[in-house]
Amino acid sequence: ICRxxxxxxxxxxxxxHPLVAEAHHNLGVVYRELGKLELxxxxxxxxxxLRTSLFRDGHPQVLSTRVAMVNLELADGHWWRxxxxxxxxxxxxxxxxxxxxxxxxxxxxxxxxxxxxxEVARERLRSWEDYLVTxxxxxxxxxxxxxxxxxxxxxxxxxxxxxxxxxxEPATSYYSLSATRAAFLNSPDTMLLAExxxxxxxxxxxxxxxVFAPWDQLYIAEGKRKLGLNRxxxxxxxxxxxAADALWADDSVGRAVFALKVGWQMLALDxxxxxxxxxxxxQEIRARNTGTVPDNTxxxxxxxxxxxxxxxxxxxxxxxGDVSSAxxx
Numbered sequence: 001i002c003r004x005x006x007x008x009x010x011x012x013x014x015x016x017h018p019l020v021a022e023a024h025h026n027l028g029v030v031y032r033e034l035g036k037l038e039l040x041x042x043x044x045x046x047x048x049x050l051r052t053s054l055f056r057d058g059h060p061q062v063l064s065t066r067v068a069m070v071n072l073e074l075a076d077g078h079w080w081r082x083x084x085x086x087x088x089x090x091x092x093x094x095x096x097x098x099x100x101x102x103x104x105x106x107x108x109x110x111x112x113x114x115x116x117x118x119e120v121a122r123e124r125l126r127s128w129e130d131y132l133v134t135x136x137x138x139x140x141x142x143x144x145x146x147x148x149x150x151x152x153x154x155x156x157x158x159x160x161x162x163x164x165x166x167x168x169e170p171a172t173s174y175y176s177l178s179a180t181r182a183a184f185l186n187s188p189d190t191m192l193l194a195e196x197x198x199x200x201x202x203x204x205x206x207x208x209x210x211v212f213a214p215w216d217q218l219y220i221a222e223g224k225r226k227l228g229l230n231r232x233x234x235x236x237x238x239x240x241x242x243a244a245d246a247l248w249a250d251d252s253v254g255r256a257v258f259a260l261k262v263g264w265q266m267l268a269l270d271x272x273x274x275x276x277x278x279x280x281x282x283q284e285i286r287a288r289n290t291g292t293v294p295d296n297t298x299x300x301x302x303x304x305x306x307x308x309x310x311x312x313x314x315x316x317x318x319x320x321g322d323v324s325s326a327x328x329x
Contacts, residue, residue, distance in 0.1 A: 002027040018061070021050035025065055032068075032075050035210045035247050040075070044068050058092065067104045075211050075247070077254025079111050080293045080300075086111070101131060106141040113152045114257060116302045125149055140166070185222050197223040204243075214244040214258060221265055230269055237265055256285035256303065263310050272314065279310050 006023035013020055028043035048065040055062050066089060073082035086108040093101060105128040112121035125145055132139055147162035185193070200216045200223075207213065217240035224233035241262060248255045263278035286307060290300055 002030050016050060016054070018051075018054055021047045021054065021061070021065075024050065025061075025068060028072075029068055032072055033211060034207065035075070035213065037072065037076055037247070041072055044072060063089065063092070070104070071107055074107055074111055074254075077248030077252030077258075079115055079253045079257070080289065080296055082111055083108065083115070083299065084293050084296065101128070102137075102139050102141050105131075106145055109145045110148060113148055114254070115299055116257075116306060117299060118149070118153060120298075121149060121152070185219060185226065190227060193223055194227065197227075204239075208243065211247065214240050214247060217243055218258075218261060218265070225265070225268060233265075234269055234271070237262055237269075251285055251288050253285065253289055253303065256282040256289075257306070259285070260306050260310055267310075267313065275310070276314060279307065279314060282307050282310075 002023065006020070006027055009017065009020045009023045024043045025047035028040045028047060031037070031040035031043065044065060048062070048069060051059070051062045051065050066085070070082050070085040070089065073079070073085060086104060089104060090101075090108075105124065109121050109125050109128070112118075112124065125142070128142055128145070132142060143162060143166055147159050147166065150156075150159035150162060197220050200220050204213050204216045204220070217236050221233045221236035221240060224230075224236060240258075244255060244258050248258070259278040259282040263275045263282070266272075266274040266278060282303075286300075286303055293299075
């Protein structure tokens with residue numbers, strides 16, 4: 001549909017028109033969510049160039065395309081660069097009339113949680129909530145972010161309660177499905193866990209290369225292990241790595257963080273060598289990225305801490321035992 005709209009707008013208005021820019025922007029967003037990042041980048045860049053030539057600096061449409069390009073950095077795994085872009089845009093929003101911040105806040109909070117920066121994630125979540133109060137604009141996205149923050153903080157009961165409430169609202173299911181599956185990995189209800197894992201498998205089968213595919217495969221692997229299905233768990237971990245390699249850039253920080261999460265899972269399956277391989281990959285990616293983003297010491301240190309935690313676990317144990325708490329952390 002978006003391709004058809006773009007074609008019609010070009011036929012009616014030519015190549016340089018606000019509605020043509022909007023069509024490129026929307027097509028870029030759709031391609032991004034499908035994991036077709038090169039196509040997404042092409043259309044988002046065209047939209048950005050058109051909008052910067054057609055509108056004043058700081059115009060809402062220019063900023064919305066910049067937000068989309070930050071989201072592309074997130075989808076491509078370049079999470080440090082994305083966070084730097086978010087900070088720049090948030091600073092500019094304070095001095096403009098632009099107030100479309102929901103998607104930006106949502107993605108940035110999720111990014112910070114993945115990077116392990118709970119303190120700044122909490123600050124940004126509170127700023128988002130304050131903005132919603134002053135603007136009078138309701139948002140379901142903030143409730144999803146709150147549930148993800150609770151999960152990342154270890155408050156699994158609160159996370160589950162928030163997600164139960166959200167799942168009763170069909171309009172939020174798109175945002176909360178993966179979060180729900182992640183949260184219920186801590187549920188003692190094996191029937192519920194099996195049901196959610198089947199749902200996750202269907203989700204991946206429908207869109208194997210979409211932006212959620214690596215995470216869903218990781219959730220499935222952990223859930224299978226908790227059900228005692230270790231061989232199946234290992235197969236899903238391998239699928240998770242294939243999905244991650246297909247989606248994220250080889251040298252991206254997102255790929256390093258994901259490697260560490262897979263490494264903990266491999267360790268839980270007593271596969272010491274596979275865990276070492278993932279640790280080594282994370283170390284190599286960290287070395288390539290350190291110093292590439294200005295004023296990024298905090299996030300660089302957080303990644304180093306995560307790498308050190310897995311390295312210490314590997315170095316300090318001949319028999320791994322139960323590492324489920326480390327996997328969740």
